[in-house]
Amino acid sequence: MTKKVELAKKAELTESTQAAGATAAPALRAHSPEVSAAKARKWGAFYYAEQVLRVMKGYGWTIVMYGVGQPVAYLFAMGVGLATLVDTNSTAAFGGVSYLVFIAPALLISAAVMTAANEFTFPVMDGFKWRRVYYGPHASPLTPEQIALGQIIAVTVRLLLQSAIYFGVVALFGASPSPWGWASILVATLAGLSFGLPLMAYAASIKEDKGQFAMVMRFIVMPLFLFSGTFFPLDTLPLAVRWIGWTSPIWHGTELGRVLSYGYEEPPLLTIAHLVFLLALCVVGWILTKRQFVKRMGG
Amino acid sequence: MAAHQSRPSSAGSPSAAGAPQYVITAENLTKRYGDVAAVDGISFSVPAGEAFGLLGPNGAGKSTTMKMIGGVSERTSGNLSIMGLDPDQNGPEVRAHLGVVPQQDNLDEELKVRDNLLVYGRYFGLPMSYLKPKADELLEFAQLTDKAKSKVDALSGGMKRRLTIARSLINEPRILLLDEPTTGLDPQARHILWDRLFRLKEQGVTLILTTHYMDEAEQLCDRLIVVDKGRIMAEGSPASLIREYSTREVLELRFGSERNATVGAELEGIGDRLETLPDRVLIYAHDGEAALEEVSARGLRPVTSLVRRSSLEDVFLRLTGRSLVD
Numbered sequence: 001m002t003k004k005v006e007l008a009k010k011a012e013l014t015e016s017t018q019a020a021g022a023t024a025a026p027a028l029r030a031h032s033p034e035v036s037a038a039k040a041r042k043w044g045a046f047y048y049a050e051q052v053l054r055v056m057k058g059y060g061w062t063i064v065m066y067g068v069g070q071p072v073a074y075l076f077a078m079g080v081g082l083a084t085l086v087d088t089n090s091t092a093a094f095g096g097v098s099y100l101v102f103i104a105p106a107l108l109i110s111a112a113v114m115t116a117a118n119e120f121t122f123p124v125m126d127g128f129k130w131r132r133v134y135y136g137p138h139a140s141p142l143t144p145e146q147i148a149l150g151q152i153i154a155v156t157v158r159l160l161l162q163s164a165i166y167f168g169v170v171a172l173f174g175a176s177p178s179p180w181g182w183a184s185i186l187v188a189t190l191a192g193l194s195f196g197l198p199l200m201a202y203a204a205s206i207k208e209d210k211g212q213f214a215m216v217m218r219f220i221v222m223p224l225f226l227f228s229g230t231f232f233p234l235d236t237l238p239l240a241v242r243w244i245g246w247t248s249p250i251w252h253g254t255e256l257g258r259v260l261s262y263g264y265e266e267p268p269l270l271t272i273a274h275l276v277f278l279l280a281l282c283v284v285g286w287i288l289t290k291r292q293f294v295k296r297m298g299g
Numbered sequence: 300m301a302a303h304q305s306r307p308s309s310a311g312s313p314s315a316a317g318a319p320q321y322v323i324t325a326e327n328l329t330k331r332y333g334d335v336a337a338v339d340g341i342s343f344s345v346p347a348g349e350a351f352g353l354l355g356p357n358g359a360g361k362s363t364t365m366k367m368i369g370g371v372s373e374r375t376s377g378n379l380s381i382m383g384l385d386p387d388q389n390g391p392e393v394r395a396h397l398g399v400v401p402q403q404d405n406l407d408e409e410l411k412v413r414d415n416l417l418v419y420g421r422y423f424g425l426p427m428s429y430l431k432p433k434a435d436e437l438l439e440f441a442q443l444t445d446k447a448k449s450k451v452d453a454l455s456g457g458m459k460r461r462l463t464i465a466r467s468l469i470n471e472p473r474i475l476l477l478d479e480p481t482t483g484l485d486p487q488a489r490h491i492l493w494d495r496l497f498r499l500k501e502q503g504v505t506l507i508l509t510t511h512y513m514d515e516a517e518q519l520c521d522r523l524i525v526v527d528k529g530r531i532m533a534e535g536s537p538a539s540l541i542r543e544y545s546t547r548e549v550l551e552l553r554f555g556s557e558r559n560a561t562v563g564a565e566l567e568g569i570g571d572r573l574e575t576l577p578d579r580v581l582i583y584a585h586d587g588e589a590a591l592e593e594v595s596a597r598g599l600r601p602v603t604s605l606v607r608r609s610s611l612e613d614v615f616l617r618l619t620g621r622s623l624v625d
Binding site: 031033034036041044134135140298 | 382389390405407409410423466471472
């Protein structure tokens with residue numbers, strides 16, 4: 001085909017395009033790509049959060065049942081059942097409060113951390129590898145950072161909801177005497193994120209599933225749950241294992257929760273240290289997660 | 300974050316009035332992974348409304364090219380412009396212009412069919428008042444209206460593919476990228492899909508598609524580039540490529556796997572060109588029947604013989620010495 005003919009053909013195509021566009025103009029028109037891009041740049045993370053929450057809604061009933069059922073079971077077994085043995089000795093070991101009041105914040109925080117451990121592992125693998133759900137929005141105006149942030153926002157909503165239900169049950173058991181107890185909902189959410197975000201960065205770096213997540217649950221989450229001053233004060237443990245608690249978001253979160261729910265007394269500096277530790281893990285986790293998402297979806 | 304920049308209302312590179320407006324322009328586009336050049340300096344331009352194909356075998360660099368056009372993979376070097384925008388600089392703006400049908404479906408299996416469309420539209424910031432009727436319209440277009448409330452995993456492969464196409468149209472894009480749209484589908488599902496793509500073409504949507512099926516390229520593409528090992532081997536309309544690189548007809552002869560390799564010398568001089576493949580011998584000739592008569596006249600008795608029109612498969616064989624589908 002000569003250049004001239006080709007050009008003529010192209011011009012014709014363009015014309016027919018415009019003609020077709022004009023006649024077939026449907027009643028509904030999407031806003032322009034420029035508007036799409038501007039909106040996505042501004043709100044993209046929330047758009048993706050909306051998607052994740054819609055998917056969660058599909059198993060919303062499970063989330064609510066888990067949120068209610070778990071505290072009820074634990075509070076009965078530990079706070080009421082086991083407490084009958086523990087409380088007959090002396091409440092001195094638990095700072096003068098009943099065993100139920102002592103473990104309630106710990107259970108609240110642990111539940112949030114365990115939920116975060118689930119939400120920031122398997123769904124991330126699903127996004128990159130199994131069903132590749134991240135690659136749909138990746139082709140839209142959303143950016144990899146926004147996809148990561150959207151998922152975090154959605155899980156934060158779940159953690160808040162679950163912790164609020166949990167706290168409601170705790171309050172019904174009369175296990176949060178302080179008027180500030182409700183604030184442990186926020187602490188539980190923060191603790192969940194501080195454990196979950198570094199884990200999310202790790203999950204985003206995994207290319208092959210070799211059962212890493214099961215290992216994380218067994219060898220990280222479970223020991224943290226048991227040795228973070230959850231069921232007994234951390235200082236009753238020998239020094240050799242006490243470091244587990246010091247590095248554990250569950251311990252830092254639990255201590256904060258105790259301060260809020262029954263006025264547990266500790267040096268104010270330590271309280272601040274708990275908060276800083278949790279926030280720092282969130283920040284580091286977010287930076288690493290962002291880097292992984294951009295690397296994996298940008299190249 | 301900076302707001303989107305204003306851009307000239309006419310898309311494409313600066314062009315004089317009357318000249319074609321290119322929606323996509325690539326110059327020396329290159330993508331390297333370490334030492335390997337997946338895309339090795341290719342150049343092409345696509346005017347608005349054209350159905351443009353990238354034809355080549357697996358691993359030719361088609362998908363990599365599509366990812367760069369789609370603004371999800373940064374190029375190593377060269378220039379690339381989509382609607383006058385650089386995808387590496389203005390990713391969200393470029394992607395807002397496009398509809399993308401990826402090689403692998405990545406639908407939300409846990410969401411219902413219609414919800415997949417709504418959710419995807421939200422990524423473009425589109426309001427529900429627009430999305431709800433649009434989703435119904437697109438389900439109609441994709442012949443999935445009665446599946447609106449089904450879960451995605453209950454759909455067949457062809458239906459999932461059509462849903463993916465419907466999803467890619469939710470923002471009413473003027474450019475649609477299709478990466479191997481019919482791979483893995485049965486013939487009937489492919490024909491339904493082609494029909495839908497034809498309709499989009501009629502509406503003036505620019506189609507960019509990759510395929511390793513020559514029939515798909517012939518049916519759908521106004522113009523295509525033949526790609527092999529990251530380079531462009533030829534460019535043109537399907538008919539002009541066949542005219543240029545092949546003869547009008549092809550005579551296919553099978554003498555049995557032992558004999559195919561040795562019979563070549565005895566067929567010398569028949570037709571314009573001879574191609575010996577492991578399972579058959581191809582004779583390129585303007586008149587296939589006449590060539591077959593000549594074969595008989597020489598006393599050769601093939602097990603089977605077939606005269607057919609030349610196809611893009613023959614073009615590819617001529618250009619690379621290899622078949623498209625291994």
